[in-house]
Amino acid sequence: MNGSDDRRFGKDKRLLRTAQFDQVFAGKCSAADGILIVYVAENEGLGPRIGLVVSKKVGNAVRRNRWKRRLREAFRIQQSRLPENCDLVVIPRAAVEPPLDRLCRSLVETAKRARKKLRKRGAEG
Template sequence: MCRTTGRASRRPGRPRCGNPTRPGRDQVVVNARFPKNRRLLKSAEFERVFQRRRSQSDGLLVLYGSANELGYSRLGLVVSKRIGGAVERSRWKRCLREAFRLAQHELPQGMDFVALPRAGSSPTMPRVQESLVRLARRLQRGPR
């Protein structure tokens, strides 16, 4: 039975609603949100990153980067129709947003990134997160 809604659980063995695993005193809670100010939203912001012509790539992603004056990193996504249908493109976007959200404290600060997935590859969270962090660090080190 759910404490919040009072409904019976449909799936036995599943955790109840709410937050059953609250952090204790010895655990560190990291703010891993992805608010609007962490996203590139305007076409001018995307253009500025693309005009800098700094990019790094691997078999999974092409990552463009440009320094900003904000003191924190932002992410923009470009997922073309060559990637696949709407379901596949949405999967890529969700995976990239989540990877950025979870890895934002490992990424170089004060940079805008635009991520483009490569056609023919399918996203898995560990691969995308590792690729994003590795390419972002390479971009921070210097031009290609």
């Protein structure tokens, strides 16, 4: 079944370079909940893209890598519900990983709140 091609997670869906992360952080537009902090910035019609920052506060390398896998999976599953044409940098807050459905919900809700802030800021300026 080829209907899942739009849910693939290729390099075009990721932020890979420091400059891309810096651009998102420079916008200083974020939202957070108890699980995630999500920074958001517009991109040039590239669809939603994600970058991950998982610090040592989260745990050892095994835990950090598990967080990254889970966040990538949440993004892959939910990318159609994420704000269009936005770059997201996602930072986990909690050392304890929530279930995948809770992580997906957190990602979508937090990203939408951050996008709303970005739009509001754009309307004011």
